[in-house]
Amino acid sequence: MEPNYIQIQKGDTAAFRYFFEGFYPALCFFANKILKDEEAANDIVQEAFILLWEKKKDIRSLRSAKSYLFKFVKNRSLNYLRDNHSKNIDKPEHAEPSFSYRDFVIENETYRLIYDAIKTLSPQEKRVIEFTLDGMKNPEIAKQLDVSVNTIKTLKSRAFKTLRAKLKGVSFHFFMLFYAELFES
Template identity: 50%
Template structure:
């Protein structure tokens, strides 16, 4: 799909594809501010509705992503201010450009890793995602009705593939979140 113009944005299928690629990392981005997954998801959905309503003015996918992240950041900060859940220095830190930049970089890394995982075989993808969710090899084996040794073999092969396709720093980032 060509994202260098805004033609994709006017097509429901193109926007749906864009939504599916951006939604998970944008929810994590919002949750870094709010620490509330439900409210984060609501704000992200509102951000997509906003971008859809402004689709005639948006020139390409990069601009759409920029709108999404800025909208989400601003509405998360508004929510925090209005709910008075965070006060003083914490809110000040969250409003800083450094927090926004660091959060954005983290989400970009997550998006690249998420796409690499999606390119694995279905079983490898399941094992890696369950591992990232914090499940042990035994729990993964029980859930998928396979042996622990099979889980270990699948993980080993999947990580070998991911090591090949991800940059060393992104692979390290992924390893930090996976079970040993």
């Protein structure tokens, strides 16, 4: 169960760790989308969480904490690009970050919901979906799990049916992207 902001406010390290582990990958992805530098992105996100912990008494909701983290990471990432512009002058991808903050947040939250739903699948279905998301094709997964390709197709179909039921409220657009990724192989 997701911690509430009061637990974090009071210094509950387990609640903060849960919040950190659930949100850290998304922020790293967000920062890296701006920076195209994974190490710098990770450093900025770690700094954001350290500052959030130091200001934990000011947290008024988990939503405001997430908003604070996104704004901090975005601003620090853009500052990093500005300050290191001369180093990246020959890299056109660093010229202007092209992303929609709102769309990124929606997409990221959608994927978080999908991955939470994946965690509820049976162990075998979960492994098949995880291998698929890692880019493996059905024959590769079958070989890895020492089962037939038809078994993989059946497991994927069952997993997809379960996910569709659990994710009724998820944006159709993002769910269809996910669906296409799963059944591409």
